[in-house]
Amino acid sequence: MAKPPEPLNRAAILGPPYPQPVLGNPVSSLMESGVGNCYPGLEFDIRQLDVRFFPGLTFEFLGLEPAGPDGTQGVRLVNAEAESDPLFDDPAPWLKALKRQLNGPEGGALGDGDWYLHAVAQHGSRIELYDFNVFQNAVQMTPYEGETCWWIIRGIEADVDLTVELTQRAPSGQPLGNPVVLHGRRRHFLDDTGMIPDVYRAGELTASMCSPWTHDFRDCACQYWASNHPDVVLGEVVGPQAEDGNAAEDAAQPVTFLDWMRRRGPAQDIAAASTQERARPERYDPYEINLRWQELDFVLHGTETDGTPEMPPLTALHAAYPSLQDVITALTDDLAPLEFTLSMVYLYAFFSLRAPEDISEDERRDWPDLADDLRAARQLVLSVALSEMTHMRWVNQVLWTLDRAGLYPKGKYKPIVQPHSDASKTAAAESSDLEDRVLGLRPATPDAIADFIAVERPANRLDREYAGLVDHLRANADGYPAGLYELAVRIDSDGLQHYQKFRDVKLILSRYEHDTSIYLRDVKLADADDPAVADALGLLADIVDNTIKGYQAERADDMPRADACIQAARSAMRSFQVEAEALASGARKPGESVGVPFFAAWQGLGDGQ
């Protein structure tokens, strides 16, 4: 073939169009946009900064009247003077010149009548805050409304010369008369130390903020409050109930959605309207919420309820430890090793999941979401593994706190960073006992994930033991150092996340269930003496070693040494992750996926068979 086919049109030259890449982070994720990415304005209203974007001038941003543009929209000048703006104490020449302008004829003109921002100019570009049209051979200038103006002003750069022009207006909104032209620069909204300048008065940055018990509970425009209460609920079943809890006489009752903020009254509850506008007349007015908030019902499982639900007595769930020795035994023999074991088991499962980079072009085409799903599943499993490590650290912290307080049997304290005595070097796949199965290393098969979900289920064994610890500490508060109880509560309450995360993993991977090789590596557990895993096991030993040393240092209150050991452990963890990933992905032994035998170093563990 002499030459390849000649590409003619854009599709042939450029190839198939890719979805638009996202260039940079969206504005809402930047620091200056406030921490609530979904609810901008929860900390402070960043737009209020721009009210004083130009030194000496204060503006207000006016939107459209409901009837439509009437010439009052735009950026109106509220105040113009240099005295109360501390920025003018700075001796920079441009500030001196601006101060002269504000104290001179320009300032004088601005003091009389209504002035609006007409145009801003920077870098040789000038933007007028008006739309320019020709209507019936006359030029018609329609002012931009406040939000549009704000978008433009937001784009002004600091430290670059800036010119602003202000004009007065005719009643139609058309600019009138000669503009006042001021030269200066945009204000810096943070100084070198990150402080917001004093020119902003107390309360100014939150002036337009949410105030829940007045208007925003009902009318919050960023939906923050709306996301914190239900829009619609199922009403309480009124009248005789059938066996399944639904109304015996009215089949529609339990399935009719009611507006949760409807005005309660003697009239029959009406079904929720489908738009905000329609629902509004039937809802409590803002002042009514203040007065009658107690009428808003609690909602359980989507249904309004008046009564207290019946709960089983909590004491039946666990038994508090009778003595401190029991606590210590439980922590050292059971809880800490269990956390370590589960952490390693989850790590093994993590490495058994394919990496997003491993998938082929064909697979990417057949399963467009596979890369993202793998990324998500791996991240979830890894985060639970790391969380177990955190728990193990906290348990160790309880132990050394007890030792420092002299409550530990003398000379007996040592950090616990080892697997549980029931752990096996391989998974006991055939066991009918959940706890046997889950203490062995397994790839993340659907069965394994189901077991992980079961073992992390709230009110599981770990939960109950921690709850016992909390009870014991609470009952004997005086005898223990401060903070121990809080630490125990913290460990106890952290567990729900693991359950939900594994459930999410199951959900994400469920679509590939018919062929697990799509997401699972065919990982084989290596023998302890397999030379391929020697490096990995060495790193693992480093990690354990340094962690133990770190805990000992913390026990001795030698924080610099503790820090050094923990950093060394972390560094080894990073290397370990690279190594284990390479083993599992087949980079070390091409064609083979090698699983690190995490528990190989500890003697006395069973083989699970």
Added chain:
Amino acid sequence: MVSDLIAAARPRSKHAHLAGQVALMAETAALYRLDDAQAAQLADGLMTGDAGTSDALGRLGLTARDIAPPPADLTRPVRALALNVAQTCNLACVYCYASGGTFGGPDTRMPWDVAQKAIDALIDDTPPGGSIKIAFMGGEPTAARALIRDSVLHARRRAASRAISVGFSITTNATLLTEQDAAFMAEHGFAVTVSLDGAAAANDRLRPTRGGSGSFDRAARGLQYLTAHQDRLSLSARVTATPDNLDLGSTMDALGALGFTSVGVSPMITSPTGKGTLDGEDYATLLAAMIGCGTAWMQATLDRKPHPFANLATALVELHRGQPRSHSCGAARDYLAVDASGDYAACHRFAKNPAGYMGSLGDGIDHAAREDWLADRAVERQVPCQTCWARRLCGGGCHHEVLNAGRPACDYVRGWLHFAMTAYARLMDERPDWFDGVA
């Protein structure tokens, strides 16, 4: 000769098609020029079906891609709205999709508050700096000239305050058009489409007034006012091709003489009464007529002379852009229609039709309905289309036509696209500068 073309254009493989020496990759709409040997190779491959075609493409260095499932959400932000300002008409064109303008109901005009609400919703949903389009449809929209005037002024004012630019368009029979109407449209930069089916005789046959007399003369008078403002309006004619007016060559001449610089032809595939629809043999005749016009256009273009035939120019631009599509048009995707009672429809043809209902001004646009509708109607899911080489260029056909009459015109469409591909190769060869400025 046309039958040869139709035969040549029949699908042989879902992967690709060969038109002369132009190869089309079906899934990506990429076009390649092949030399004689390469074209022969591909032709051989095509004879043996998908596997053979795939191989032949491979040997040419081209990879055939399989149909990818479309993304779950095919909707885009709505930026174009058709306002059905007058569900009434003074003409009684035999094929009208609106059954004489009323869509099968009583004569209705759109009330002002409906128009205003629809316009406000469209503008408020568009971010500042964006652009929107408002089309005035019917029936005969100029029957509601006061509403059009108010809508235009209101829309411009409101959009201006958000730095949004608005484009207006109207499709009219021009018989009620006054000089003031034309001046108003020119002032606001309207894109005006006048529906005419040919010179006086053909036009009067197909487009009688309600009383039965011809409409051509009145249309011509209204047209005069429009052509006086050609510098500020964008003016085009729309010819509905029925079995009765397939002499497109003379139609082009006649409408060109009236002053049109752009004339588009649209085949009548489905009408509520069945009158005027093309059938069987008619499609072959139509194709021959279209190719005749296309050939004339091509010659004029190569000679750097104007010719009003718009269909080929449109096809060439689309081929050059090479944008593979999942639907034929923007209905429900970025375009919706509003009728007099304030209901949204997938497009202007679906007014008062539950099959295209997309919400209401009171309840808001039903985005879930849009998503479902577009997903169902994506060309990747249509049965005859999945194996047709033209699928990504055609998009599956007009939704309204397909839902009412199926797809009787596929051979015609393929024949036309086959011709367009050969025209494309020729124009790229002899006048590539024509494509400069195609975005």
